[in-house]
Amino acid sequence: MKPTIYDVAKEANVSIATVSKVLNNTGRISEKTKNKVLDIMKNLEYQPSSVATALTGKKTFTIGVLVPDIANPFFAEVARALENNARELGYSIILCSTDYQLEREHDYLDLLIKKQVDGIIIATEPKDVKKLRNLHDQNVPCVLFSVDHLALDSHVVTTDDIRGGYLAGRYLCQKGHRTFAVITEPQRASGRLRVEGFKKALADEGVNPADVQVIEAKSKIEEAKLAANQIFQMEKRPTAVFATTDLIAAVFINAARKAGVSVPNDISIIGFDNTIHAEISDPGLTTIAQPIAKLASYTMEQLLDSIEDPGMPTNRIMLAPTLVERESVKDLSS
Amino acid sequence: MKPTIYDVAKEANVSIATVSKVLNNTGRISEKTKNKVLDIMKNLEYQPSSVATALTGKKTFTIGVLVPDIANPFFAEVARALENNARELGYSIILCSTDYQLEREHDYLDLLIKKQVDGIIIATEPKDVKKLRNLHDQNVPCVLFSVDHLALDSHVVTTDDIRGGYLAGRYLCQKGHRTFAVITEPQRASGRLRVEGFKKALADEGVNPADVQVIEAKSKIEEAKLAANQIFQMEKRPTAVFATTDLIAAVFINAARKAGVSVPNDISIIGFDNTIHAEISDPGLTTIAQPIAKLASYTMEQLLDSIEDPGMPTNRIMLAPTLVERESVKDLSS
DNA sequence: TTGTAAGCGTTATCAG
DNA sequence: CTGATAACGCTTACAA
Numbered sequence A, B: 001m002k003p004t005i006y007d008v009a010k011e012a013n014v015s016i017a018t019v020s021k022v023l024n025n026t027g028r029i030s031e032k033t034k035n036k037v038l039d040i041m042k043n044l045e046y047q048p049s050s051v052a053t054a055l056t057g058k059k060t061f062t063i064g065v066l067v068p069d070i071a072n073p074f075f076a077e078v079a080r081a082l083e084n085n086a087r088e089l090g091y092s093i094i095l096c097s098t099d100y101q102l103e104r105e106h107d108y109l110d111l112l113i114k115k116q117v118d119g120i121i122i123a124t125e126p127k128d129v130k131k132l133r134n135l136h137d138q139n140v141p142c143v144l145f146s147v148d149h150l151a152l153d154s155h156v157v158t159t160d161d162i163r164g165g166y167l168a169g170r171y172l173c174q175k176g177h178r179t180f181a182v183i184t185e186p187q188r189a190s191g192r193l194r195v196e197g198f199k200k201a202l203a204d205e206g207v208n209p210a211d212v213q214v215i216e217a218k219s220k221i222e223e224a225k226l227a228a229n230q231i232f233q234m235e236k237r238p239t240a241v242f243a244t245t246d247l248i249a250a251v252f253i254n255a256a257r258k259a260g261v262s263v264p265n266d267i268s269i270i271g272f273d274n275t276i277h278a279e280i281s282d283p284g285l286t287t288i289a290q291p292i293a294k295l296a297s298y299t300m301e302q303l304l305d306s307i308e309d310p311g312m313p314t315n316r317i318m319l320a321p322t323l324v325e326r327e328s329v330k331d332l333s334s
Numbered sequence C: 001t002t003g004t005a006a007g008c009g010t011t012a013t014c015a016g
Numbered sequence D: 001c002t003g004a005t006a007a008c009g010c011t012t013a014c015a016a
Helices: A005-012 A016-024 A031-044 A050-057 A073-088 A102-114 A129-137 A161-174 A189-204 A221-232 A246-258 A276-280 A292-308 B005-012 B016-024 B031-044 B050-057 B073-088 B102-114 B129-137 B161-174 B189-204 B221-232 B246-258 B276-280 B292-308
Strands: A062-067 A092-097 A119-122 A142-145 A155-159 A180-184 A213-216 A240-243 A268-273 A286-289 A316-319 A322-324 B062-067 B092-097 B119-122 B142-145 B155-159 B180-184 B213-216 B240-243 B268-273 B286-289 B316-319 B322-324
Touching: A005 A016, A005 A031, A016 A031, A050 B050, A062 A073, A062 A102, A073 A092, A073 A246, A073 A292, A073 B073, A073 B092, A073 B102, A092 A102, A092 B073, A102 A129, A102 B073, A119 A292, A129 A142, A142 A292, A155 A161, A155 A292, A161 A189, A161 A240, A161 A268, A161 A286, A161 A322, A180 A189, A180 A221, A189 A240, A213 A221, A221 A246, A240 A246, A246 A268, A246 A276, A246 B276, A268 A276, A276 B246, A292 A316, B005 B016, B005 B031, B016 B031, B062 B073, B062 B102, B073 B092, B073 B246, B073 B292, B092 B102, B102 B129, B119 B292, B129 B142, B142 B292, B155 B161, B155 B292, B161 B189, B161 B240, B161 B268, B161 B286, B161 B322, B180 B189, B180 B221, B189 B240, B213 B221, B221 B246, B240 B246, B246 B268, B246 B276, B268 B276, B292 B316
Parallel strands: A062 A092, A062 A119, A119 A142, A142 A155, A155 A316, A180 A213, A180 A240, A240 A268, A268 A286, B062 B092, B062 B119, B119 B142, B142 B155, B155 B316, B180 B213, B180 B240, B240 B268, B268 B286
Antiparallel strands: A092 B092, A286 A322, B286 B322
């Protein structure tokens, strides 16, 4: 059996209270006994049980992270960033990948509550407001990551999607483009916001947003391929395309090659997220980068703050995306 | 505050023992009180604290998963598969991404022990045998996933890498190829095994394995690019290349295009892992698929079994990979 | 400076 | 069938 605090106490001829105190550096204890206890702990390879600690101390130092799909490169990056932050702060992460299924999300939420996690980070599109309200009522601190929902008053840390779309639109216009198509995920609020920002940029640059052809596709290979081909067959083919995810854009590039359309010579494309797809595709994909590391650290900060002070006002933090220039957009202006 | 078993008991005018019994369906209790208690639990939205349960019952229903990098598509898939299995079996997963750093691995291992996880799945290359022995001594069930180490006698579930390499080699030979290069990760044991199998296949097909040019590269974009270009500049350029990861192969394909070398017309390539890179690349990458879902379910099974019976003999399970044919290999035989 | 004892939310063993 | 009560490993007043 693993040694307990009692084993250490017995071996050191002190009480468990004393051991506890040297463990937590609380109270006052003589250097001598302190060292003795420390020594013995080392010898026995004593590790305090955080289960027991949690039962008394009320904290588990564990937080739950809900993502729709950990195999999606964006969320994988997110998970890595969050986990990194958590580790540095002494927390560990229970990973919950809902596979876009509401039921799993519910199950996980219940599970996390049972496990007494100190907080929850939600990166799945909030469909069931009730359930989330529940969390709030149960005093489980919770922050929404890169998703938003006005009906909820929980903390939110997100990329400024409108601005991201705007950046994409403005960039394309500045490169001399005037006719556009957009491929977007209709279910995701972020997708809609990105398109909104995109159109706003066009308007500001004097292009009629109504002329933009919007095609809907989930961020899956097959759907993206279909959407791409739809664009190649248009009679008035646009000179530039805005895809609201890198996966869609990467598939677009390959589909273009297959259709005998050259990127960026015949058609330009800009993506969103700056995942590995953008880096690996050929030509390299110009894209809007979400500041994942920053998002993650702000998220953890919000979460920990509201663990400390559950009554704190709910902030909505919106971080600016940036444009990463590669080779998928042609300059038509010169 | 969240309701406890005492709240339920008081409300129902029974003892906590009774509540506990209806909760676990143990002992005998009248339908009537049972229903009463059940009702009240529902009303109060009572969730038993699994922290308290863990303290008595000795099980946390949590397992730790160590991966080198969750943002690597292969490990992301692995995490998803493991997590899926775990969820179905009532376990949750603490995700630990070590970023290939030994120190982090140590820290995580200590953490997991403190958290009293019921078991640990290790998918990182075992560098420090001592630490793992420790786990064994501390009676923490543990299974190695897709890595192996003869010095360890823990459970192992892995792909038959030698066979995978063999499949790749045989396939290329059957397609009429006779001159080869290999790009492999030298640090990973799996990389070495894959190459070994590859050479074995060549030998069986009458090709001298000594003629194979082996180039080393980590599975990173930059290194893969370098390795690819090295091959394009060879005076005796091979007709086929075996890359021990899909990422390397995907980068190779793009580098080829940039170098004016056509895949598969001028040179053929075969990858390993069947990640999203293989699917998305153009041309589609012929590759060796690891049976991730199966690996995951066997792993969980081994782990749970050895949680039940810590003394069980340590199995080494090796699952067969399969070849997934796409368009990156040219048939030279006809 | 150190020790005693209550309490955290369960489970499990006995009695009743 | 139901209820006291000890035990799990630790923290934290409060005593000594």
